[in-house]
Amino acid sequence: MRPKISVCWLRRDLRLNDHAALYHALKSGIPVLVVFIFDKNILEKLNAKTDARVSFIYQVLDKLNKELVDLGSSLFIKFATPKNAWLEILKDFEVKAVYTNHDYEPYAQQRDEAIAELLGQHGISFHTYKDQVIFEKDELTKADGKPYSVFTPYYKQWLKKLNSFYVKAYPTQTYFGHLYQTMPFAFPELQDFGFMPNEAIFPAINYQEKIDHYDELRDYPAKDATTHLGLHLRFGTVSIREVVAIALEKNVEKWLSELVWREFYMMILWHFPHTVTQAFKPDYDKIQWRNNEKEFKSWCEGETGYPLVDAGMRQLNKTGFMHNRVRMVVASFLCKHLLIDWRWGEAYFADKLLDYEQASNVGGWQWACGSGNDAAPYFRVFNPELQLKKFDPKMEYVFKWAPQYQLAIAPMPIVDHNFARERALKVYKTALNEKAS
Structure with a gap:
C-alpha cells in the first residue's frame, strides 16, 4: 500500500528554516516528504561535468538530508526530467498535494505549468508561494x-x-513533527548523475x-x-x-x-521574459556587432591587455566569482570596446558564475550594453584604465589574479581606448538613428 503524503518540492530554496512552501505543507497536517529533483533538462546543458554549482547543490542536499534524518525523515532525490520524476513519485506514493515556491525564470514557469497540469490529471493540488x-x-x-x-x-x-x-x-521548526517519518532513503553519489565532485571552496554565510x-x-x-x-x-x-x-x-x-x-x-x-534573448529597448537590437571570435577568446581568457579586465576574467575562470565593480567594467569592455553582442558575454557568465542568476545576469549585461532598464546612456563608456586608477590604484587585485602585469613588459592592449570609444559611439548612433521601415 502506497504511503499517503504531501510533498514539499525544493528547487532554489535549499533550507528547512523560514521556508514558505515547507511551512504551508507542514501546516496541512498530511505527512510531508521533502523532494529534490536533479533536473536533466538543466544538467544536460552544462558544459562541464565538474560544474561547481552542481557540487554546491550536492553538498547542501547532503547537509539537508542529515538534518531530516535527525528529525526521523529523509530527503527523497530524483535524477530525471521533472515530468518523469513526478511520474515515478506518483507510483511510489499516494500524493495528496504538492507545495513549492515560485520561480520567475521562463523555463521554470513552463516547467511548473506542465507539472501542475500533470498533477491535476491525478487529482493532486499544486500550491506555490512567494519565497x-x-x-x-x-x-x-x-x-x-x-x-x-x-x-x-x-x-x-x-x-x-x-x-x-x-x-x-x-516558523517551520514548530511543525517538524509533521515530516514524513521513514528510514533514510539511499543518498546518491554525484557520479550517479554523470558528474564529478568539484574542489571549489564555497563562501560561507558570513x-x-x-x-x-x-x-x-x-x-x-x-x-x-x-x-x-x-x-x-x-x-x-x-x-x-x-x-x-x-x-x-x-x-x-x-x-x-x-x-x-x-x-x-x-x-x-x-x-518581460523576452529580455532573455532580446533588448529591452528594441532599437538596440539593430546594433551591428563586430563579434570577432579571436577578440572574444582574448576577453574570455583575460588577455585583452587591460589589467582590470584581465584580472576580472581570470578571477572568474579560476573561482566562479568576480567582484561587482569589475563585472561592470568587463561587461562594458566587451560590448563597447570590442563591439561584441552582450548575449555572448551573458552566456559566458552563465557558464562560469557560481552565483549565476538569470534575471540579474541578463539585467546587468543589458545595463552595461545600454539596452536594458535604467541603463546609463550609450555614450557613457567605462575607461578601464581610469577604473583601475580609482579602484585598484596599487594594483593589488590585478597582481593577484593577473600577475603578468608585474613583469617589466606588460601585455599590449588589443584595442586603443579612444579609438574603441569613438567606434562604439558611431556604431550605436547609427543603429539608434535608424527608422523602422
Missing part, C-alpha cells in the same frame, strides 16, 4: 498598474510598502561581518569587502527575509538597495 523575494510580480506597480522599468521609483515604492510583515520568518563597511569598501576589489551572498541567495540556502531584516536592523541602505536591484530584475524578467 525568494520580498515583493514579486504585480505587488509593486505604478499608479496605472504597469510595471516599473526604472529602478529609483521602484526602490522608493519598495521601501514605502515594506513593513515587519514582509520580513517575518515562517555577510553580517561585512555589511558594516560595505558602503565605503564595496567598490575596491582588493578589499574583498562584498558579502559573497549571491550564491546563497541563488540557491536559497539563506532566507531573503532574514537578510533584509538584518539590513534594516543595521541600517545599511546601500547594501539593501543591491538586494532590491535583484528583485527589480526578477520583476522585469517576469513581466
Whole structure:
C-alpha cells in the first residue's frame, strides 16, 4: 500500500528554516516528504561535468538530508526530467498535494505549468508561494498598474510598502513533527548523475561581518569587502527575509538597495521574459556587432591587455566569482570596446558564475550594453584604465589574479581606448538613428 503524503518540492530554496512552501505543507497536517529533483533538462546543458554549482547543490542536499534524518525523515532525490520524476513519485506514493515556491525564470514557469497540469490529471493540488523575494510580480506597480522599468521609483515604492510583515520568518521548526517519518532513503553519489565532485571552496554565510563597511569598501576589489551572498541567495540556502531584516536592523541602505536591484530584475524578467534573448529597448537590437571570435577568446581568457579586465576574467575562470565593480567594467569592455553582442558575454557568465542568476545576469549585461532598464546612456563608456586608477590604484587585485602585469613588459592592449570609444559611439548612433521601415 502506497504511503499517503504531501510533498514539499525544493528547487532554489535549499533550507528547512523560514521556508514558505515547507511551512504551508507542514501546516496541512498530511505527512510531508521533502523532494529534490536533479533536473536533466538543466544538467544536460552544462558544459562541464565538474560544474561547481552542481557540487554546491550536492553538498547542501547532503547537509539537508542529515538534518531530516535527525528529525526521523529523509530527503527523497530524483535524477530525471521533472515530468518523469513526478511520474515515478506518483507510483511510489499516494500524493495528496504538492507545495513549492515560485520561480520567475521562463523555463521554470513552463516547467511548473506542465507539472501542475500533470498533477491535476491525478487529482493532486499544486500550491506555490512567494519565497525568494520580498515583493514579486504585480505587488509593486505604478499608479496605472504597469510595471516599473526604472529602478529609483521602484526602490522608493519598495521601501514605502515594506513593513515587519514582509520580513517575518515562517516558523517551520514548530511543525517538524509533521515530516514524513521513514528510514533514510539511499543518498546518491554525484557520479550517479554523470558528474564529478568539484574542489571549489564555497563562501560561507558570513555577510553580517561585512555589511558594516560595505558602503565605503564595496567598490575596491582588493578589499574583498562584498558579502559573497549571491550564491546563497541563488540557491536559497539563506532566507531573503532574514537578510533584509538584518539590513534594516543595521541600517545599511546601500547594501539593501543591491538586494532590491535583484528583485527589480526578477520583476522585469517576469513581466518581460523576452529580455532573455532580446533588448529591452528594441532599437538596440539593430546594433551591428563586430563579434570577432579571436577578440572574444582574448576577453574570455583575460588577455585583452587591460589589467582590470584581465584580472576580472581570470578571477572568474579560476573561482566562479568576480567582484561587482569589475563585472561592470568587463561587461562594458566587451560590448563597447570590442563591439561584441552582450548575449555572448551573458552566456559566458552563465557558464562560469557560481552565483549565476538569470534575471540579474541578463539585467546587468543589458545595463552595461545600454539596452536594458535604467541603463546609463550609450555614450557613457567605462575607461578601464581610469577604473583601475580609482579602484585598484596599487594594483593589488590585478597582481593577484593577473600577475603578468608585474613583469617589466606588460601585455599590449588589443584595442586603443579612444579609438574603441569613438567606434562604439558611431556604431550605436547609427543603429539608434535608424527608422523602422
